[in-house]
Amino acid sequence: MSWKKALIPLACVPVIILLAYGFRTDPKAIPSPLVRQPAPGFRMAVYDAGELSLETLKGKPVVVNFWASWCYPACYEEAPLLESTWRKYKDQGLMVVGVDIQDKEANAREFMRRFDFTFPNGPDPGSKISIDYGVYGVPETFFIDRQGRITYKHVGALTPALMEAQVQAILKGN
Amino acid sequence: MISTLGGFVLFLALGVTLYAAAAAVLGARAGREDWLASSRNAVLAHFCLVTLAIFLLEYALITSDFSLRYVANTSTRGSLTRYKIAGLWGSLEGSILLWEWLQALFAALVVARYSDRGPSGCRQLMPYVQAVLQGISAFFLLLMTFGANPFAPLFPVPPDGRGLNPLLEVTDMLIHPLLLYLGYVGFSVPFAFAMAALVTGHVSEEWLTITRRWTVVAWLFLTGGIFYGGWWSYRTLGWGGYWAWDPVENASFMPWLTGTAFIHSVMIQERKRMLRVWNLVLITLTFSLVIFGTFLTRSGILGSVHAFADGPVGVMFLAFLALVLFFSFGLVAYRSDALKGHGELDSIVSRESAFLLNNLVLVGICFTVFLGTIFPLLAEAIRGTKISVGTPYFNRVSVPLGLALLLLMGIGPLIAWGRASLNNLQRNFLKPSLAALAGGAILVALGVRQAEVLAAFVFCLFVIGTIVFEFLVGTRTRAKTTGEGLLTAFATLLLKSRRRYGGLIVHLGVVVAIVGIAVSSVYKVEREQTLQPGESMQVGPYSVRFDGMAAGERPTHILVWANLMAFKDGQPLHTLTPGQRYYPNQQSPFASVDARYHWNEDLYVILSAFERDGSSATFKVMINPMISWIWIGGGVILLGVIVAVLPERRLALLALRAKAQVA
Amino acid sequence: MGSQVRGAGSLAGAPGRRHGRWPGFALVWALVWIGLVIPGVAPAASGSPNPDLEDQVREIASGLRCVVCQNLSVADSPSDLAKEMRNLVRELVQQGKSREEIQAYFVSRYGEFVLLSPPKRGFNLLVWGLPFLAIVVGAWGVYLVARRWTLRREEAEPAVDPAYAERVRRDLREREGPAGP
Structure with missing residues (x-):
């Protein structure tokens, strides 16, 4: 068999390699184009506390968390961590903002009472803020530095180590 | 207990199948008839063992034996028995077992059919056919032994199972996957014969003649599976469509395209002894695409609604795909000298050319689908960006190619073999062309402006024109020359050249389906509106009144539905109750659509949201014109294939009976 | 090659057949066919409150990927997020935004992934x-x-002499419906 004929079966090699490459990728992990971009501004009616606008928080590091009461178990897992981080760092200027999406108000209030939320949370009628942040599902969390840039986006429940590292990063920047 | 037993049976089957393959090859090499006989027995024993494994798993499923992980994953105690049975192909491990069982069944049928009779040349091929088929079986058994064991135990034994995905709990689910698997497995038979032909060097037309009917039947099952899948999707998935160019759908469509090309191009080889390499390549591609498609759906490398879990299964499938590709294309390369055909053609204007073009377009569409399916992977590998390639892309690229195919469908069957004279062209195509153009002109006058729709209509009209014309002329000529009545003449015509007229009927079915696809996608009307009880919404000539919400418990779920009354031109037409199903183990509800199905227009309603107190609800109402023509077309295709493949004897009997009645 | 052979190449070709038995065959056939098709095409003509806007929304939404359901468009998906996205598209269209601007907005938020057809x-x-x-x-x-x-x-x-060619063609014609394997 001459070398030319060997080319026929060898033509399949690139396809096999490409498919094998597929094992290294995760079809569900889609990088957000918003990372390292200025955070989209939003106004939100906070439950029981008037209105909150991202613009007024300029100069402060902000953690924006998207959650929902129907998001079990991930949102329930990370809720205590959000509250404890807020209590720990609010004196250093950190803001934690919760955006509650596609939820019923009664259920959302029950959720906030259950985890004793003291940071501002509000609903997202029409999912406007969620779409503006390119949210796929809940929970998702955005870390915004003092310049108002998104430094990191996390999909899924937060872990203490990750939360600590990202909060330190946005606290440090000036 | 059942876990150990099942695992043991599968392991034994693996041993037997490897033995069967080895004995066949060695027996053929050494010329030992007794080894060959032993191999044939092993093939049958292998089938019995896999059947036993199926029985064991079904027994566990029906008796809700949750000590098997698979049973716990696919059924609950409360599931209806028929869904418990269907649990066999509700998830990865079981569907592989089912596939392997069909594979074993087909191997046994081939052995039973061709071991001592069958056409000349069959004897030399058979040992290698067995070896290839057993090799494929061995792969599936290895997969179950090392990657996806349907008999894996579960401890501690849970009190109840998780159950099937509710989307799968519909009667169609008993049929759709079975049809697809029968199609997939069916194509392994011509593939095995092709490989045997290459190994033995008997690369002439024998393998084609032997496998022709197998190929057509496999094609029928695959076609049926695809149509049925569309129907299922339309009625249960609740988005009003039947085809989303999802990787899984593409996975079944690609082998269908190459398989269709194969069915056509073998006709040239049978008649003219050319295109030998091409046909081998086509059947190899078809089988490889079956494995490729299964790899796509089982590996999870592409996000897909249907994707099963990942794990070692994906890697094993990829390795098998590589093996199949290297082995078969290596053989083609190795035998390329013997395969050198001496094609001769009287004229470029001939049926041969039409068939070559038909193959070109079919393979071109297949390439497009393949490219579109894996392009996101390529883009990520090279650019590092995630992109999507979806419906708008596939429609845009495949519609022009599909139109070209449609045109060829009118030309191919009627243009003369060898050399088409002007006379032939005029006689066969003048009237259908005029009819098509006249139809096009009328449609333009009626205000149809979209170029693609017009082209589709004109071409469809042309194809149907050629077919009807062919039937008319054939019947009339026969009636005149033999003095038979028109009906008898028609029947005998059909029976005398079943393959030809069966094929034409298949074409007719394809055209009917294409009309359905074209009209339903272009003239679809869709409105979404929130209504309070008593309010109506207007969609086209229909008005839909919302009469309130209701809810009730069903054996496996809670159903919430809206009562609607549809009116057409002010007249009450039909009550509709679209709803949502809530399952205890599922986070979000599943749509339960309702529609008024009608031969030329479906009124299709989805309940997209509602207030708990029933004070308002949002509905998506669609008018899907002529969508049922797609399913009718599928039925006509089925009819055509049956005409084409029904055994000679049975038809002769029928004909005799008919004649007796006439007399 | 003689003309006699050419004629025989046609399958439908049989002696004694008359052309133009039905002069209006073409027209009749086209009318029958169109009579069947019209009922399907007709409803497109009639509309609802704001057909232009809705069709525009649908057109744009069908090019956007529903991000929570992998393989459906925003237009087709029954999910809540897709419904909100449709509403947003409707609002943007009402504000006078073009198809390109709306697409660019979604790409800036979700990445190129959100476009179902790659630019x-x-x-x-x-x-x-x-x-x-x-x-x-x-x-x-x-x-x-x-x-x-x-x-x-x-x-x-x-x-090849014409008589032989004729015979071959007749054989071929008889093979039109060969027996099974």
């Missing part, structure tokens, strides 16, 4: 161009092969 520039040109390139190259290949075969036949041609 025709840069690397993506491959996925748009390759199919047509393949067809053109393939068609050229088919033409070359067909021509080579035709030439080969023409070299061998003179030996």
